[in-house]
Amino acid sequence: MYQYGETAADTTREMAQKHFKASLDSLKSRSLNGPWKLCLPQTSRFHQGSLFLAIETSCDETAAAVFSDEPRILSSVIASQTDLHARFGGVVPEVAARAHLQRLLPVIDEALRQANVRLEDIGCIAVHNTPGLVGALLVGVSAAKMLALVLEVPLIAVNHIEGHIYAARLAAGRDIFPCVGLVVSGGHTVLFHCRDALRFDMLGGTLDDAAGEAFDKVASLLGLGFPGGPAVEREAAQGDPSAVQLPRAFLHDERLDFSFSGLKTAVLYALAGQSQPRPAPPPPGKQRADLAASFQKAVVDVLVAKSRQAMRRTGLKRLAVGGGVAANRSFRAALEAMTRDEGAELFVPPLAMCTDNAAMAAVAVEKWRRQDWAALDLEAVPAWIPPAPT
Ligand code: ADP
Ligand code: MG
Numbered sequence: 001m002y003q004y005g006e007t008a009a010d011t012t013r014e015m016a017q018k019h020f021k022a023s024l025d026s027l028k029s030r031s032l033n034g035p036w037k038l039c040l041p042q043t044s045r046f047h048q049g050s051l052f053l054a055i056e057t058s059c060d061e062t063a064a065a066v067f068s069d070e071p072r073i074l075s076s077v078i079a080s081q082t083d084l085h086a087r088f089g090g091v092v093p094e095v096a097a098r099a100h101l102q103r104l105l106p107v108i109d110e111a112l113r114q115a116n117v118r119l120e121d122i123g124c125i126a127v128h129n130t131p132g133l134v135g136a137l138l139v140g141v142s143a144a145k146m147l148a149l150v151l152e153v154p155l156i157a158v159n160h161i162e163g164h165i166y167a168a169r170l171a172a173g174r175d176i177f178p179c180v181g182l183v184v185s186g187g188h189t190v191l192f193h194c195r196d197a198l199r200f201d202m203l204g205g206t207l208d209d210a211a212g213e214a215f216d217k218v219a220s221l222l223g224l225g226f227p228g229g230p231a232v233e234r235e236a237a238q239g240d241p242s243a244v245q246l247p248r249a250f251l252h253d254e255r256l257d258f259s260f261s262g263l264k265t266a267v268l269y270a271l272a273g274q275s276q277p278r279p280a281p282p283p284p285g286k287q288r289a290d291l292a293a294s295f296q297k298a299v300v301d302v303l304v305a306k307s308r309q310a311m312r313r314t315g316l317k318r319l320a321v322g323g324g325v326a327a328n329r330s331f332r333a334a335l336e337a338m339t340r341d342e343g344a345e346l347f348v349p350p351l352a353m354c355t356d357n358a359a360m361a362a363v364a365v366e367k368w369r370r371q372d373w374a375a376l377d378l379e380a381v382p383a384w385i386p387p388a389p390t
Protein backbone atom coordinates (compact mmCIF):
# COMPACT_ATOMS: atom_id res chain seq x y z
CA MET A 1 0.00 0.00 0.00
CA TYR A 2 1.29 3.45 -0.87
CA GLN A 3 2.18 5.58 2.15
CA TYR A 4 1.71 9.32 2.26
CA GLY A 5 4.98 11.06 1.40
CA GLU A 6 5.99 13.05 4.49
CA THR A 7 7.17 15.90 2.31
CA ALA A 8 3.94 16.07 0.34
CA ALA A 9 1.76 16.34 3.40
CA ASP A 10 4.16 18.73 5.13
CA THR A 11 4.63 21.04 2.15
CA THR A 12 0.92 21.30 1.50
CA ARG A 13 0.00 21.76 5.17
CA GLU A 14 2.63 24.45 5.61
CA MET A 15 1.49 26.27 2.47
CA ALA A 16 -2.12 25.98 3.55
CA GLN A 17 -1.44 27.40 7.01
CA LYS A 18 0.64 30.22 5.58
CA HIS A 19 -1.90 31.30 3.00
CA PHE A 20 -5.23 30.37 4.49
CA LYS A 21 -5.64 33.29 6.86
CA ALA A 22 -4.49 35.80 4.24
CA SER A 23 -6.87 34.27 1.69
CA LEU A 24 -9.78 34.44 4.10
CA ASP A 25 -9.04 38.07 4.91
CA SER A 26 -8.79 38.98 1.26
CA LEU A 27 -12.02 37.09 0.47
CA LYS A 28 -13.85 38.86 3.27
CA SER A 29 -12.75 42.26 1.99
CA ARG A 30 -14.12 41.68 -1.53
CA SER A 31 -17.57 42.91 -2.52
CA LEU A 32 -20.42 40.45 -2.18
CA ASN A 33 -21.92 39.59 -5.58
CA GLY A 34 -23.08 36.11 -4.66
CA PRO A 35 -21.16 33.59 -2.61
CA TRP A 36 -18.90 32.21 -5.34
CA LYS A 37 -17.92 35.52 -6.85
CA LEU A 38 -15.97 35.87 -3.60
CA CYS A 39 -13.77 33.03 -4.65
CA LEU A 40 -12.91 34.03 -8.20
CA PRO A 41 -9.20 33.46 -8.54
CA GLN A 42 -6.67 36.22 -8.73
CA THR A 43 -5.69 36.31 -12.38
CA SER A 44 -3.34 39.25 -11.82
CA ARG A 45 -0.65 37.05 -10.30
CA PHE A 46 -0.36 35.00 -13.46
CA HIS A 47 2.12 36.35 -15.95
CA GLN A 48 4.11 35.24 -18.97
CA GLY A 49 6.60 32.61 -17.87
CA SER A 50 4.47 31.32 -15.00
CA LEU A 51 4.29 27.59 -14.43
CA PHE A 52 1.18 25.41 -14.50
CA LEU A 53 0.44 22.51 -12.18
CA ALA A 54 -2.08 20.06 -13.68
CA ILE A 55 -4.06 17.29 -11.99
CA GLU A 56 -5.72 14.23 -13.54
CA THR A 57 -7.94 11.83 -11.56
CA SER A 58 -10.69 11.03 -14.06
CA CYS A 59 -10.47 7.25 -13.93
CA ASP A 60 -7.80 4.92 -12.56
CA GLU A 61 -4.60 6.94 -12.95
CA THR A 62 -3.61 9.53 -10.36
CA ALA A 63 -1.45 12.02 -12.22
CA ALA A 64 0.16 15.44 -11.89
CA ALA A 65 2.32 17.45 -14.26
CA VAL A 66 4.18 20.73 -14.32
CA PHE A 67 4.52 22.67 -17.56
CA SER A 68 5.38 26.10 -18.87
CA ASP A 69 3.30 28.30 -21.18
CA GLU A 70 5.32 27.37 -24.32
CA PRO A 71 4.04 24.67 -23.57
CA ARG A 72 7.00 22.62 -22.33
CA ILE A 73 6.50 19.67 -19.99
CA LEU A 74 8.81 19.85 -16.95
CA SER A 75 7.45 16.76 -15.23
CA SER A 76 4.67 14.20 -15.60
CA VAL A 77 4.02 11.72 -12.80
CA ILE A 78 1.47 8.91 -13.06
CA ALA A 79 0.49 6.50 -10.27
CA SER A 80 -1.43 3.72 -11.96
CA GLN A 81 -4.09 1.82 -10.02
CA THR A 82 -4.04 -1.22 -12.30
CA ASP A 83 -2.92 -3.48 -9.46
CA LEU A 84 -5.89 -2.44 -7.31
CA HIS A 85 -8.53 -3.11 -9.97
CA ALA A 86 -7.05 -6.20 -11.66
CA ARG A 87 -8.70 -8.70 -9.31
CA PHE A 88 -12.13 -7.21 -10.07
CA GLY A 89 -11.52 -7.41 -13.84
CA GLY A 90 -12.34 -3.70 -14.30
CA VAL A 91 -12.20 -0.30 -12.62
CA VAL A 92 -14.24 -0.12 -9.39
CA PRO A 93 -15.27 3.55 -8.99
CA GLU A 94 -15.20 3.63 -5.18
CA VAL A 95 -11.78 1.96 -5.04
CA ALA A 96 -10.50 4.43 -7.65
CA ALA A 97 -11.72 7.47 -5.70
CA ARG A 98 -10.17 6.27 -2.43
CA ALA A 99 -6.85 5.54 -4.11
CA HIS A 100 -6.84 9.03 -5.67
CA LEU A 101 -7.37 10.53 -2.22
CA GLN A 102 -4.46 8.56 -0.88
CA ARG A 103 -2.05 9.18 -3.73
CA LEU A 104 -2.76 12.65 -5.05
CA LEU A 105 -0.61 14.67 -2.64
CA PRO A 106 2.48 12.45 -3.01
CA VAL A 107 2.02 12.51 -6.79
CA ILE A 108 1.79 16.33 -6.82
CA ASP A 109 4.81 16.53 -4.58
CA GLU A 110 6.78 14.22 -6.87
CA ALA A 111 5.78 16.25 -9.95
CA LEU A 112 7.06 19.43 -8.27
CA ARG A 113 10.25 17.68 -7.20
CA GLN A 114 10.96 16.31 -10.67
CA ALA A 115 10.32 19.73 -12.21
CA ASN A 116 12.59 21.24 -9.55
CA VAL A 117 10.05 23.88 -8.58
CA ARG A 118 8.28 24.83 -5.36
CA LEU A 119 4.54 25.13 -4.91
CA GLU A 120 4.97 28.90 -4.64
CA ASP A 121 6.39 28.96 -8.19
CA ILE A 122 3.09 27.72 -9.58
CA GLY A 123 1.06 30.47 -11.26
CA CYS A 124 -1.93 28.47 -12.48
CA ILE A 125 -3.75 25.25 -11.57
CA ALA A 126 -5.28 23.08 -14.32
CA VAL A 127 -7.56 20.13 -13.71
CA HIS A 128 -9.46 17.59 -15.80
CA ASN A 129 -13.05 18.12 -14.63
CA THR A 130 -14.87 16.13 -17.36
CA PRO A 131 -15.59 13.39 -18.41
CA GLY A 132 -14.85 10.52 -16.01
CA LEU A 133 -16.01 8.75 -12.86
CA VAL A 134 -17.66 11.35 -10.67
CA GLY A 135 -16.07 10.26 -7.38
CA ALA A 136 -12.65 10.09 -9.01
CA LEU A 137 -12.99 13.48 -10.73
CA LEU A 138 -14.15 15.08 -7.47
CA VAL A 139 -10.86 14.28 -5.76
CA GLY A 140 -8.82 16.11 -8.39
CA VAL A 141 -11.26 18.98 -8.79
CA SER A 142 -11.44 19.57 -5.00
CA ALA A 143 -7.66 19.50 -4.67
CA ALA A 144 -7.27 21.88 -7.62
CA LYS A 145 -9.77 24.34 -6.17
CA MET A 146 -8.06 24.21 -2.80
CA LEU A 147 -4.65 24.87 -4.36
CA ALA A 148 -5.96 27.74 -6.50
CA LEU A 149 -7.60 29.31 -3.47
CA VAL A 150 -4.62 28.91 -1.19
CA LEU A 151 -2.03 30.03 -3.73
CA GLU A 152 -4.37 32.74 -5.06
CA VAL A 153 -3.77 31.73 -8.64
CA PRO A 154 -6.24 31.11 -11.45
CA LEU A 155 -7.90 27.77 -12.06
CA ILE A 156 -8.43 26.28 -15.52
CA ALA A 157 -10.88 23.47 -16.26
CA VAL A 158 -9.71 21.03 -18.91
CA ASN A 159 -11.83 18.62 -20.90
CA HIS A 160 -10.09 15.24 -20.85
CA ILE A 161 -11.12 14.48 -24.45
CA GLU A 162 -9.51 17.69 -25.72
CA GLY A 163 -6.48 16.71 -23.64
CA HIS A 164 -6.13 13.39 -25.49
CA ILE A 165 -5.84 15.27 -28.80
CA TYR A 166 -3.53 17.85 -27.26
CA ALA A 167 -1.13 15.04 -26.29
CA ALA A 168 -0.49 14.68 -30.04
CA ARG A 169 0.15 18.44 -30.29
CA LEU A 170 2.63 18.24 -27.40
CA ALA A 171 4.48 15.36 -29.02
CA ALA A 172 4.68 17.24 -32.32
CA GLY A 173 6.23 20.27 -30.61
CA ARG A 174 4.41 22.56 -33.04
CA ASP A 175 0.93 23.57 -34.09
CA ILE A 176 -1.03 20.70 -35.65
CA PHE A 177 -4.40 22.42 -36.10
CA PRO A 178 -6.66 22.31 -38.06
CA CYS A 179 -6.71 18.53 -38.23
CA VAL A 180 -8.93 15.48 -38.01
CA GLY A 181 -8.82 14.24 -34.41
CA LEU A 182 -9.55 10.68 -33.33
CA VAL A 183 -9.90 9.86 -29.63
CA VAL A 184 -9.83 6.13 -28.92
CA SER A 185 -9.88 5.44 -25.21
CA GLY A 186 -11.55 3.14 -22.71
CA GLY A 187 -14.62 5.34 -22.54
CA HIS A 188 -14.75 7.11 -25.91
CA THR A 189 -14.32 6.64 -29.63
CA VAL A 190 -14.92 9.94 -31.40
CA LEU A 191 -13.87 11.62 -34.64
CA PHE A 192 -13.58 15.40 -34.74
CA HIS A 193 -12.81 18.17 -37.12
CA CYS A 194 -10.46 20.06 -34.78
CA ARG A 195 -10.51 23.68 -35.97
CA ASP A 196 -8.02 24.59 -33.28
CA ALA A 197 -6.96 23.18 -29.92
CA LEU A 198 -10.32 24.05 -28.35
CA ARG A 199 -12.85 24.23 -31.18
CA PHE A 200 -13.95 20.75 -32.21
CA ASP A 201 -16.81 19.74 -34.50
CA MET A 202 -17.88 16.16 -33.92
CA LEU A 203 -17.87 14.08 -37.11
CA GLY A 204 -18.98 10.79 -35.57
CA GLY A 205 -18.60 8.47 -32.65
CA THR A 206 -19.41 5.05 -31.30
CA LEU A 207 -23.03 4.08 -30.98
CA ASP A 208 -22.28 1.52 -28.27
CA ASP A 209 -18.93 0.31 -26.88
CA ALA A 210 -15.73 2.36 -27.12
CA ALA A 211 -12.77 0.73 -28.89
CA GLY A 212 -10.80 0.39 -25.63
CA GLU A 213 -13.86 -1.06 -23.90
CA ALA A 214 -14.09 -3.68 -26.68
CA PHE A 215 -10.42 -4.58 -26.11
CA ASP A 216 -11.13 -4.92 -22.38
CA LYS A 217 -14.24 -7.08 -22.89
CA VAL A 218 -12.58 -9.37 -25.44
CA ALA A 219 -9.56 -9.73 -23.14
CA SER A 220 -11.95 -10.86 -20.43
CA LEU A 221 -13.65 -13.37 -22.80
CA LEU A 222 -10.26 -14.77 -23.76
CA GLY A 223 -9.10 -14.89 -20.13
CA LEU A 224 -6.27 -12.44 -20.76
CA GLY A 225 -6.81 -10.27 -17.69
CA PHE A 226 -6.94 -6.54 -17.04
CA PRO A 227 -6.13 -4.08 -18.52
CA GLY A 228 -7.26 -5.72 -21.72
CA GLY A 229 -5.67 -3.64 -24.47
CA PRO A 230 -2.01 -4.47 -23.88
CA ALA A 231 -2.91 -8.12 -23.09
CA VAL A 232 -4.81 -8.56 -26.38
CA GLU A 233 -1.97 -6.88 -28.25
CA ARG A 234 0.59 -9.31 -26.77
CA GLU A 235 -1.61 -12.31 -27.54
CA ALA A 236 -2.37 -11.05 -31.07
CA ALA A 237 1.34 -10.97 -31.87
CA GLN A 238 1.27 -14.82 -31.80
CA GLY A 239 -1.84 -15.19 -33.97
CA ASP A 240 -3.07 -14.97 -37.55
CA PRO A 241 -5.22 -11.85 -38.13
CA SER A 242 -7.02 -13.46 -41.06
CA ALA A 243 -7.85 -16.72 -39.25
CA VAL A 244 -11.36 -15.75 -38.05
CA GLN A 245 -13.88 -13.74 -40.10
CA LEU A 246 -15.22 -10.96 -37.87
CA PRO A 247 -17.60 -8.08 -38.69
CA ARG A 248 -16.45 -4.52 -39.42
CA ALA A 249 -19.43 -2.31 -38.65
CA PHE A 250 -20.19 0.66 -40.95
CA LEU A 251 -17.01 0.02 -42.95
CA HIS A 252 -18.66 0.92 -46.25
CA ASP A 253 -21.12 3.36 -44.73
CA GLU A 254 -21.12 7.11 -45.38
CA ARG A 255 -21.50 7.78 -41.66
CA LEU A 256 -18.40 8.35 -39.61
CA ASP A 257 -19.81 6.33 -36.71
CA PHE A 258 -18.55 3.19 -35.03
CA SER A 259 -20.07 0.15 -33.37
CA PHE A 260 -17.98 -2.42 -31.51
CA SER A 261 -20.53 -4.34 -29.50
CA GLY A 262 -21.40 -6.71 -32.39
CA LEU A 263 -17.71 -7.43 -32.84
CA LYS A 264 -17.40 -8.45 -29.20
CA THR A 265 -20.43 -10.77 -29.59
CA ALA A 266 -18.92 -12.24 -32.77
CA VAL A 267 -15.76 -13.12 -30.80
CA LEU A 268 -17.96 -14.80 -28.20
CA TYR A 269 -19.76 -16.87 -30.88
CA ALA A 270 -16.48 -17.75 -32.61
CA LEU A 271 -15.28 -19.01 -29.26
CA ALA A 272 -18.18 -21.16 -28.21
CA GLY A 273 -20.99 -21.14 -30.78
CA GLN A 274 -24.29 -19.38 -30.15
CA SER A 275 -25.67 -21.69 -27.47
CA GLN A 276 -23.52 -21.01 -24.42
CA PRO A 277 -24.13 -17.77 -22.55
CA ARG A 278 -20.59 -17.35 -21.27
CA PRO A 279 -17.95 -19.95 -22.18
CA ALA A 280 -14.85 -20.64 -20.10
CA PRO A 281 -11.82 -18.76 -21.47
CA PRO A 282 -9.85 -20.79 -24.03
CA PRO A 283 -6.50 -22.29 -23.01
CA PRO A 284 -3.31 -20.69 -24.35
CA GLY A 285 -2.74 -21.79 -27.94
CA LYS A 286 -3.53 -21.15 -31.57
CA GLN A 287 -7.30 -20.58 -31.20
CA ARG A 288 -6.84 -17.89 -28.54
CA ALA A 289 -4.03 -16.14 -30.38
CA ASP A 290 -5.93 -16.22 -33.71
CA LEU A 291 -9.04 -14.77 -32.09
CA ALA A 292 -7.04 -11.97 -30.46
CA ALA A 293 -5.25 -11.18 -33.74
CA SER A 294 -8.47 -11.29 -35.80
CA PHE A 295 -10.30 -9.07 -33.30
CA GLN A 296 -7.47 -6.54 -33.19
CA LYS A 297 -7.33 -6.44 -37.01
CA ALA A 298 -11.09 -5.83 -37.23
CA VAL A 299 -10.88 -2.86 -34.79
CA VAL A 300 -7.83 -1.41 -36.52
CA ASP A 301 -9.38 -1.76 -40.00
CA VAL A 302 -12.46 0.20 -38.95
CA LEU A 303 -10.60 2.94 -37.06
CA VAL A 304 -8.16 3.47 -39.92
CA ALA A 305 -10.85 3.42 -42.62
CA LYS A 306 -13.03 5.95 -40.77
CA SER A 307 -10.04 8.25 -40.17
CA ARG A 308 -9.23 8.14 -43.89
CA GLN A 309 -12.85 8.87 -44.71
CA ALA A 310 -12.89 11.82 -42.25
CA MET A 311 -9.77 13.34 -43.83
CA ARG A 312 -11.24 13.01 -47.31
CA ARG A 313 -14.57 14.47 -46.18
CA THR A 314 -13.01 17.50 -44.49
CA GLY A 315 -10.18 17.93 -47.01
CA LEU A 316 -7.71 17.99 -44.11
CA LYS A 317 -4.32 16.35 -44.56
CA ARG A 318 -3.51 16.03 -40.87
CA LEU A 319 -4.62 13.35 -38.44
CA ALA A 320 -4.10 13.52 -34.67
CA VAL A 321 -4.85 10.39 -32.64
CA GLY A 322 -5.00 10.06 -28.84
CA GLY A 323 -6.31 7.82 -26.07
CA GLY A 324 -5.18 4.45 -24.72
CA VAL A 325 -5.86 2.42 -27.88
CA ALA A 326 -3.41 4.68 -29.76
CA ALA A 327 -0.70 2.84 -27.79
CA ASN A 328 -1.41 -0.26 -29.89
CA ARG A 329 1.54 -0.86 -32.19
CA SER A 330 -0.33 -2.57 -34.98
CA PHE A 331 -2.85 0.33 -34.98
CA ARG A 332 0.00 2.85 -35.14
CA ALA A 333 1.62 0.99 -38.03
CA ALA A 334 -1.68 0.87 -39.94
CA LEU A 335 -2.22 4.61 -39.33
CA GLU A 336 1.26 5.36 -40.62
CA ALA A 337 0.67 3.35 -43.78
CA MET A 338 -2.72 4.97 -44.40
CA THR A 339 -1.54 8.57 -43.87
CA ARG A 340 1.51 7.96 -46.06
CA ASP A 341 -0.83 6.67 -48.74
CA GLU A 342 -3.04 9.77 -48.37
CA GLY A 343 -0.05 12.15 -48.40
CA ALA A 344 -1.15 13.31 -44.93
CA GLU A 345 0.67 14.04 -41.68
CA LEU A 346 0.11 11.77 -38.67
CA PHE A 347 0.43 12.99 -35.08
CA VAL A 348 0.37 10.32 -32.36
CA PRO A 349 1.76 10.76 -28.85
CA PRO A 350 4.44 8.45 -27.49
CA LEU A 351 2.99 5.38 -25.73
CA ALA A 352 3.02 6.82 -22.20
CA MET A 353 1.12 9.91 -23.36
CA CYS A 354 -1.69 7.89 -24.99
CA THR A 355 -3.21 6.58 -21.77
CA ASP A 356 -4.34 8.96 -19.03
CA ASN A 357 -1.79 11.49 -17.77
CA ALA A 358 -1.76 15.09 -16.56
CA ALA A 359 0.70 16.48 -19.13
CA MET A 360 -2.03 16.46 -21.77
CA ALA A 361 -3.86 19.00 -19.61
CA ALA A 362 -1.34 21.43 -21.13
CA VAL A 363 -4.25 22.36 -23.39
CA ALA A 364 -4.82 24.68 -20.41
CA VAL A 365 -2.16 26.91 -21.96
CA GLU A 366 -4.51 27.56 -24.89
CA LYS A 367 -7.29 28.45 -22.43
CA TRP A 368 -4.90 30.69 -20.50
CA ARG A 369 -4.16 32.59 -23.74
CA ARG A 370 -7.92 33.18 -24.04
CA GLN A 371 -8.20 34.04 -20.34
CA ASP A 372 -10.72 31.24 -20.00
CA TRP A 373 -10.59 30.83 -16.21
CA ALA A 374 -12.81 28.59 -14.11
CA ALA A 375 -14.50 29.85 -10.96
CA LEU A 376 -14.05 28.07 -7.66
CA ASP A 377 -17.51 26.53 -7.87
CA LEU A 378 -16.20 24.37 -10.74
CA GLU A 379 -18.00 21.04 -10.84
CA ALA A 380 -16.91 17.53 -11.71
CA VAL A 381 -19.00 16.58 -14.76
CA PRO A 382 -18.99 12.80 -15.33
CA ALA A 383 -20.75 12.64 -18.70
CA TRP A 384 -19.07 13.79 -21.85
CA ILE A 385 -21.00 16.61 -23.49
CA PRO A 386 -20.23 16.71 -27.24
CA PRO A 387 -19.16 20.17 -28.45
CA ALA A 388 -21.78 22.36 -30.07
CA PRO A 389 -21.14 22.77 -33.83
CA THR A 390 -19.03 25.86 -34.56
P1 ADP B 1 -9.94 6.49 -20.47
O1 ADP B 1 -9.52 7.89 -20.74
O2 ADP B 1 -11.25 6.14 -21.06
O3 ADP B 1 -9.76 6.09 -19.03
P2 ADP B 1 -7.38 5.70 -21.52
O4 ADP B 1 -7.11 6.79 -22.47
O5 ADP B 1 -6.58 5.71 -20.26
O6 ADP B 1 -8.94 5.56 -21.25
O7 ADP B 1 -7.16 4.31 -22.23
C1 ADP B 1 -7.43 3.11 -21.60
C2 ADP B 1 -7.97 2.14 -22.64
O8 ADP B 1 -6.97 1.94 -23.63
C3 ADP B 1 -8.31 0.79 -22.06
O9 ADP B 1 -9.57 0.39 -22.56
C4 ADP B 1 -7.20 -0.11 -22.60
O10 ADP B 1 -7.60 -1.44 -22.81
C5 ADP B 1 -6.85 0.56 -23.91
N1 ADP B 1 -5.46 0.26 -24.29
C6 ADP B 1 -4.34 0.57 -23.60
N2 ADP B 1 -3.24 0.08 -24.24
C7 ADP B 1 -3.70 -0.55 -25.36
C8 ADP B 1 -3.09 -1.29 -26.42
N3 ADP B 1 -1.76 -1.48 -26.44
N4 ADP B 1 -3.88 -1.80 -27.38
C9 ADP B 1 -5.22 -1.60 -27.35
N5 ADP B 1 -5.86 -0.94 -26.38
C10 ADP B 1 -5.11 -0.42 -25.39
MG1 MG C 1 -8.37 8.97 -21.08
